[in-house]
Amino acid sequence: MLRQQLNDALKSAMLSKDARTVSTVRLILAALKDRDIAARSRNVMDGITEDEILSMLQSMIKQRRESISLYEQGGRLELAQQEADEITIIERFLPRQLSEAETLDAVRAVIAELGAGGLKDMGRVMAALKERFAGSMDFTKASAATKKELGG
Secondary structure (H helix, E strand, C coil): CHHHHHHHHHHHHHHCCCHHHHHHHHHHHHHHHHHHHHHHCCCCCCCCCHHHHHHHHHHHHHHHHHHHHHHHHCCCHHHHHHHHHHHHHHHCCCCCCCCHHHHHHHHHHHHHHHCCCCHHHHHHHHHHHHHHCCCCCCHHHHHHHHHHHCCC
């Protein structure tokens, strides 16, 4: 379904001559193709799953946020704006992101469900969160909240 959305977005952007969207969606599709090829070595011939695509999109956003801060530090505001525009385009393909309060509630629920009692359980909690909230949760923030809740 997400693959089809990406292809449709590319066609639509090409028809409307939206160069920024065309280039960003092409970047996404190229990264997706790379991941599909890498998955073949694990005998996954149908390509990566929807959850893996969502994870890939989130990592693309994270990379762009890091680039924005570097460009701003270097005084390259036009490049920072370009990265911000790409983030906006990529976010179209992600489900609604959980707020900080919703993330904290989810972290607490998973900790309670798993009976996690300390930092040694952090990996299990994060794995459960990634499984349930792929694409809709900022896992950097979730990791910090999990660490805090587990007493770290």
